[in-house]
Amino acid sequence: MFHDLLQWLQDVPGATDGDPTTSWSQQFVGSLHLWALTEGTHVISLMLFAGTILMVDLRMLGVAFKTVPYSTLNNKILPLTIAGFVIAVVSGVMLFLSNPVHYYHSVFFRAKMIFFFLAAANIFWFHYRVQKNIAEWDALEKPPLPVKLSAAISMSSWILVILFGRLMALSFFECENMKRGTFGYAFAECEPVMRAVEEIERQAAEEEAKAAAEQDAAPADDEAPEAAPDADSKPAEPAQSPKEPAPEEPPKQKQGD
Amino acid sequence: MDFASLFPDLKPWVQSLSHNGLVTFIKSSSWIFPSLLVFHLLGLVTVGGSILLPGLRLMGVGMTSESPASIEKTVRPWLWVGLVLLVISGVVMGMVNPMRLYTRPAFFVKVIALIPALILSFGVIRSIAARDGAFTRNSKIMAGVALALWLAAVIIFGTAYGAAPGAFHVICAGWLIVMAFGSRMTRIVLGAITAVTVVGVGIVTYGFFPPGEQYDTFMEINRWTLRIFAVLVAGFALWEFARASKTEGAPPRLNRLVGLLTIMAWFTVAAAGRWIGLGGGAS
Numbered sequence: 001m002f003h004d005l006l007q008w009l010q011d012v013p014g015a016t017d018g019d020p021t022t023s024w025s026q027q028f029v030g031s032l033h034l035w036a037l038t039e040g041t042h043v044i045s046l047m048l049f050a051g052t053i054l055m056v057d058l059r060m061l062g063v064a065f066k067t068v069p070y071s072t073l074n075n076k077i078l079p080l081t082i083a084g085f086v087i088a089v090v091s092g093v094m095l096f097l098s099n100p101v102h103y104y105h106s107v108f109f110r111a112k113m114i115f116f117f118l119a120a121a122n123i124f125w126f127h128y129r130v131q132k133n134i135a136e137w138d139a140l141e142k143p144p145l146p147v148k149l150s151a152a153i154s155m156s157s158w159i160l161v162i163l164f165g166r167l168m169a170l171s172f173f174e175c176e177n178m179k180r181g182t183f184g185y186a187f188a189e190c191e192p193v194m195r196a197v198e199e200i201e202r203q204a205a206e207e208e209a210k211a212a213a214e215q216d217a218a219p220a221d222d223e224a225p226e227a228a229p230d231a232d233s234k235p236a237e238p239a240q241s242p243k244e245p246a247p248e249e250p251p252k253q254k255q256g257d
Numbered sequence: 258m259d260f261a262s263l264f265p266d267l268k269p270w271v272q273s274l275s276h277n278g279l280v281t282f283i284k285s286s287s288w289i290f291p292s293l294l295v296f297h298l299l300g301l302v303t304v305g306g307s308i309l310l311p312g313l314r315l316m317g318v319g320m321t322s323e324s325p326a327s328i329e330k331t332v333r334p335w336l337w338v339g340l341v342l343l344v345i346s347g348v349v350m351g352m353v354n355p356m357r358l359y360t361r362p363a364f365f366v367k368v369i370a371l372i373p374a375l376i377l378s379f380g381v382i383r384s385i386a387a388r389d390g391a392f393t394r395n396s397k398i399m400a401g402v403a404l405a406l407w408l409a410a411v412i413i414f415g416t417a418y419g420a421a422p423g424a425f426h427v428i429c430a431g432w433l434i435v436m437a438f439g440s441r442m443t444r445i446v447l448g449a450i451t452a453v454t455v456v457g458v459g460i461v462t463y464g465f466f467p468p469g470e471q472y473d474t475f476m477e478i479n480r481w482t483l484r485i486f487a488v489l490v491a492g493f494a495l496w497e498f499a500r501a502s503k504t505e506g507a508p509p510r511l512n513r514l515v516g517l518l519t520i521m522a523w524f525t526v527a528a529a530g531r532w533i534g535l536g537g538g539a540s
Contacts, residue, residue: 033422036535044426044527046298047305055306055332064331068323076320080309083437159299166295172287 003192006100028098035098042091049084050158052077060151062142069139107173107188112164119157126150258413261360274355283353290353293346300342301527307336308374308523311382315516316498317508318438325512329386336378358533362417367529370410373403374522381515390512400515407522414529415484423532428483430524431490434517439497447493458482
């Protein structure tokens with residue numbers, strides 16, 4: 001459902017004469033520094049966003065700032081967290097829109113979003129339920145279990161968001177590297193991607209065959225008819241090609257850039 | 258400026274760093290290196306929280322109900338946790354591809370910025386926090402050395418081939434701090450200047466020197482805009498945090514400057530670190 005919308009977003013807005021390579025998405029990816037600066041901002045904003053949330057979570061767990069009332073951190077530190085969150089989300093959305101179809105079908109992006117929404121749900125739970133009786137536990141060194149539980153959910157889900165976010169930059173488990181029928185293939189909804197890849201391969205093969213046929217046709221007339229049926233039989237082949245690359249290749253050492 | 262051009266004789270040693278069993282083992286697995294990347298990032302996050310809280314407190318913002326000493330003491334173990342994560346993962350990743358670090362200006366900047374960051378967090382802040390905000394002669398000298406080294410790191414950052422765009426993050430960090438904690442007047446003036454600069458330079462560059470046709474002029478205008486803007490932000494920061502404050506209970510100006518400098522130094526380390534991968538270099 002989203003695949004087509006994102007494909008449109010990637011190809012159409014900003015494109016001149018319907019050429020998808022001139023769309024805003026492609027211009028952004030191809031920009032000399034803008035994409036890298038956005039990516040750097042996304043990563044560095046974690047120091048502000050996740051760094052401060054970590055400190056608040058540690059207080060809620062009763063590990064750090066034990067003598068400081070929770071409300072002090074809530075009032076003085078959480079605004080910084082929100083500022084960092086805004087920077088991270090804005091830069092993150094920009095990065096997503098630079099290559100929307102790829103990220104939409106990325107196993108790691110989907111995993112990241114699951115834990116992102118878990119973290120968000122936890123915030124609502126904490127804000128509207130747990131925080132209601134704040135007066136009872138505000139100054140306690142060891143807050144009650146629901147508070148600790150909320151902090152533990154927050155901390156672990158943000159760590160997983162960061163983990164999957166970092167892995168998104170690596171080429172593991174891309175649709176092209178996964179077998180049909182595996183969990184990852186289904187989880188990332190790879191079918192439309194691979195069908196598009198196969199379509200491109202089929203067209204390329206057809207054109208190649210056509211070119212070969214034309215070339216053959218010039219010197220020797222009787223060879224041309226043989227080339228034509230060959231072109232028709234080609235589409236069967238690419239269907240198997242995605243299975244060729246082993247899912248676990250030797251380390252690619254893309255090193256994040 | 259990078260380590261390769263400063264210490265060309267070290268090349269054989271740097272090359273030999275990747276010839277050992279550990280690196281072979283890491284390369285034999287497809288998961289170890291990505292794990293190191295993740296641990297490096299989690300270390301960065303932990304350090305981020307651990308330096309922001311005491312830094313901001315010294316500037317007189319954030320958890321002002323607590324003493325700088327108690328905040329510094331609380332975050333100290335977490336600063337260590339973050340640093341251990343960063344250093345172990347960083348050194349091992351560096352061993353996998355040591356020539357990359359050796360030849361890239363961003364890594365040189367990162368190391369130069371790391372020195373003042375460590376001096377400030379472990380030397381200066383610890384000393385003044387323990388003395389209720391009072392500076393000893395030693396802590397003043399350390400702060401001065403840190404300032405000089407940080408300025409050197411930023412200047413190299415902003416002018417080094419391949420790494421220069423990353424200095425944008427340092428300017429952003431300073432801008433955000435001034436906009437978040439500066440006085441109302443400063444926020445309005447700096448905000449207006451920023452808006453006018455972005456729109457004005459955008460019109461001039463895209464209107465008269467489009468990057469497709471006059472790429473060099475386009476880049477030169479952007480470069481000088483950012484340099485002037487950096488000086489401007491630094492000026493506003495000094496005006497806000499280096500003059501005696503009229504606010505009741507505000508920390509002395511030297512303390513505020515040390516808080517600001519600590520945050521800026523750590524963000525410079527992070528920005529330069531990020532640019533090792535993003536920006537190219539001599540190699």
